[in-house]
Amino acid sequence: MADPMKIRAKLDGDVLDVRVLMAHPMETGQRKDGAGNLVPLHFIQTITAQLNGRPVFQAETSQAVSRNPVFGFKLKGAKTGDKLSITWTDNKGDKRTDEVTVPTA
Amino acid sequence: MTRTLALCAAAALVAAAPVPQAAGQTKPPAVERDATTEEFEKFRAVLEADNPAELFELRGAALWKTPRGPKNASLERCDLGLGPGVVKGAYVQLPRYFADTGKVMDAEQRIVHCMVTLQGFDAAALAKQPFSNETRTPDPVAITTFVAGQSRGMKIAPPQTRPQEREAYAVGREIFFYRAGGYDFSCASCHGEDGKRIRTQQLPNFTRPEEAIRSYQGWPGYRMTGGVMHTLQWRLNDCFRQQRFPEPGYVSDSLTALLTYLAVNSKGQVYKGPGIKR
Amino acid sequence: MQRLAALLLAATAPAILAPPAAADDPRTAAVTALQRDFKPRGIATMNFLVEDGVQAICNRTDDKPPKEIAQRLEQDQLAGIRWPADGKLVGDWKSGERIAQNGRGMTWSDPANAPGGGSCYNCHRIGPQETSFGTIGPSLFQFGKTRGSGPDMQRYVYGKIYNAKAFSLCSQMPRFDHVGALSEQQIKDLVALLLDPGSPVNK
C-alpha cells in the first residue's frame, strides 16, 4: 500500500493554505532499471480535495509531475475544525486518501 | 525525462551570457556566475519549504516504533547518546563515543548497531545494499532521516570531551587532506576553499563552520536527481567514487572519523533538518 | 616513473620529515583505517590508496614542498612524458570540446579501458557557449588568443594536460596521461580546443 501523504493546512484569515506531499514514483515509462529494462509508466492521474466531504478542488496530472509530488492550493471559507481530505488515484488503479483537521490560525 | 545525460546535453541549449573581453587567465565573469547562483537561491526556499524528505521522516518514525526483526523489538530502547529511546536532539550531538561499543559512532552507524543488537537484523545483510535507489529506500536511511528531523532547529554540537572523540576528529582531518588515487584528489581538492564550483554546483569549504554547515545541514537529503533519499553515508561514498578511491565500507570507522571532522567543523551552526539536494 | 619518484622520496624524505612517527599518530591511524575500511570495486583497486612519491610529498607538506625537492620531482615527472612520435601536438578542437565536456573515467563505476573524458568543464571555463563550468581551475577562455599558439605553447599545453605535476608539483589538476586516463590523440584534441584559432575558445 502506498505511503501516507503529508498534508499541511494553515488558516490565514478565511483562506486555507494547503500543501501536500505525496509518496509516488511518478515513473515516466522512459527510465531503465538496473537490468536495462524500461520501467513501465506509473503515475498519479487525478487528485481531489474535499472539505467536510464536499469536493472543493480537483486536478488531472501526467507523468511530467515530479517524483514524490508536491502541490499547493488555497481554499476559501474553511474554518478551524473542518475536515480536509485529499485523494489521489494512479494509472494502475492504486489510490490513497488522507485527512487532516484544520487547526486554529 | 530525468536522464542525467539528457540534462548534460541540454546545457548546450543555455544561451550564453554576453562575453566580456576576458584575458585567458582572468577569473570567470562574476556577473554571470552570480546570476545562476542567485536564481538557484531564490527557489531554494520554495523547495525547502515543502521537502519530500518529510515523507521519509514519516516512514522512519513508523519503523522506529514498530516491533521488527528476528527479536520482534522496536528501536524505542536504542541509545543514540542521550539515553535509551531519546531521539530529540540526538542527531546534532553525533558522532560521539559510546561506552558499550568502545568507539565513536555516527548516527547511521549507531542506528544499524541498534537494529543488529536490539532487533536481531544481520549487519552484513544491511550493508549489502545500503543506499536508496528509485525503487527501494533501505530502512536505516528512513530511520536516520527521522532521527535527523528530530534535531531540526538545534545547534550542531558533537562532543569532543573524550580522547576517542578527539582522536576521531584528528584522524578524520588526515583523511580529509589525504591525496591519492588516479587523479591525485583529496576531499580538500574540492572542499578546501571558499566560493568554488564544479560545473554549477557550489562546493562548501569544510574547513570553516559558516561554509561547512551549508552542506552538513542538507543531509540526510532528498536528491532531486532520481528523487531518492540519501544520508551522509551515501554522500561520502559517492564523493570517494568521484575522488577515484576504492569504495569505503558502509558505516565504517573511517567514515565516522571523517564525519566527526565535518560535524565538529560545523559546530555552533543551526541544523535545519533533512534537506533537499540537486 | 612512480618507482623513481618513490626512490627519490626515500632519499629525500628523512631530511624534511619529522622523526619517525609513533604508531598511533593521526596520520598513521588514518592510513591504517583507510587500508582496513576501503574495498576494491571495479577498476578502483586498493592501489588507488597508495601514495606515489608526488602525492606523498604533497600530503606531508600541506601542498607546499621545499623548492629544490619540488624542482627535482617536477623534472622527474617531465621526463616521464611520452611526446607523440609524429611530432604533431594539435588535433581536432571539435573532438576536444566533447572530451572537455565528458566527466567520466577512473571511477569504480567506469568500465576498464573505455575512453574516458577530461572533466575539463568541471573545473574550468573554456568555450563561451558553455555557461555551466566550474571554478576550481583558472578560466581558459581565449587561452590561445592571449597566450599564443606557437610550438612552445603547444608543447606546454600538451605537457600540462599529460602531467600537470611536471610544472607545478602539488597542482590540483590530475596527471591525465601519466595515469593513462587520456590517450595521446585525446590530449592533441584538447590542445586544439585551447590553441586552434578556429576553436570557439579563441573567437
Next chain:
Amino acid sequence: MTEPSRRTALKRSGALAAAAMAAGLLRPAEALADWNKSAFESKTVADALRNLKIASPADSKDIVIRAPDIAENGAVVPIEIQSNIPGTKSIAVLIEKNPFPYAASFDFAQGAALPFIALRVKMGETSNVRVVVATADGKFHAAVKEVKVTIGGCGG
C-alpha cells in the same frame, strides 16, 4: 474512456459529479475516471490544445507564472501560477519541449478554491512553460515563461 475529451478545461460535468458525490452515488475515483487521455498522449502543444478543446487563447498579463529562469535540476522545477482573471475556472500547464507537453490541469469550477496552484514538474530540456486559463465566459487566456535546464554537478 468513452469520450476522451469529456473532461476538458471547461469541465461541464463538474457540478453534476459533485452533486452525485454529495449524494453518495459516486466515489471520487469514479467521478474522475474521465482523465483526458488524448490530451495527455498528444506529442505537440497544438494537438494537446486541440484535445483539451482550447481554441485561440489570448495572451494575458493577468496570469502570473513564478518559475526559475534557470532550474537547479530539471527533474524538479517548481512552478507557481496565479490567475488574476475574473471567472477563472481552470488552469492547464504545458511544457512545450517535453515528449508529452500537457502536464496537468487544475479545476476551480466548484468555486471553493482560489485560482492559484503550486506544483513541481520534470523538464527534459530548456523549454517554455505554457499556461492556459479557461474562464466562465468560455474564453481562454495564455501566458508563457521560459525555464532553462542546465548541467549541474553531473558528468562523472
